[in-house]
Amino acid sequence: MKEKGEITIMQRFNVAGLTIEIVHNKSLALDKFNSFLYFGGEAPDITVNVNGYKHIPSPQGVMVLDEKIKWVKNLNEKGNSSIYLCKEGPDDIAYLLNVNNEWNKASIMYQEADFNADWAVTGPLSEILFRNRILFNKGLVLHASAVQFEGKGILFSAPSETGKTTQANLWCSEMGATLINNDRPAVKVIGSKAYVYGTPWSGSISECNNSYAPLDAIVMLEQANENSIIKLNTKEAILKLMPRCFLPYYDSYLMNIAIDNLEDILQKSPVYLLRCRPDRKAVQLVYKTIWRDVE
């Protein structure tokens, strides 16, 4: 809880072109966010006030998600949401995010005895905040690995353990590509192009790069004994890609926006199915196909 005389520190980050302003009473060590530090002075896209409390009262409203992460829609006309994580029982709240219905004004509370402000900002609550806010900026967050090579961005997506990281690593080692993000890249449409961006949400710091590239191909992966690649039609692409997008299944208003964005992305970036082995030939096949199709 803030006391008289305490200072307020403001830190700014720019993720996928969205400025996030974090306000707290001390400077936070936000490792994976460091490369996203931003010093621009324009109005932020997202403002987050972070405060520690001895006890966090349970939010009032309708529980729309009751799993490890809980989501309560507040019963007020503004349609605010509270999303939280518990330590033990349902009333023992460790971290709680309160956010307005446009997902641009938020506060994150943390139980100060056992938890900390750094994780409050870098953990899943801020990620949920970001991926819902980016919907309003023609964007989406996906479960994928993203690389850039010769100015082109490629997304590899598939269910876990299929080989996204393997393909991304092969592109880096065999071709000299650079990794944009290894788990949660964002895709955003600007004008007539879709772009893929790094975010601070991935496994380790080296996987969270503040870079971006035009999204020239989305490559859905399947393991196989032989390498082959085909371009998917819209229906095939939707069935493969949609389950890999972090969609707002608990809010029909947001879902409509998310689907608009997905549609926009599908109209701007081709989706391929790569059945592959974890080898150099798979990389060459993707390279030949995409560079042939784009140029």
Added chain:
Amino acid sequence: MKIKDGFMLREIVDTWVVVPLGKRVVEFNGIMTLSETGALLWRGIEKGADINSLVDSVMAEYDIDKTTALSDTLEFISAIKQKGLLEQ
């Protein structure tokens, strides 16, 4: 005949998709695509149309005879019933 709450029908480019929302996500576990006729029937059922109205709507939209339209309509209703999308 009523479609359960918590499903959203959307067209994405040229493909009709049914997306579950809220608690339906766990029950349904996936997304479903529909043909043009399927989407037409879905919208009709959402509005409370009975079988005769649904058949009429299919005949009005496509150049097919009543027997085929009825068969397509019943097949669609049976399919979404089987997938648990209709209220019992």
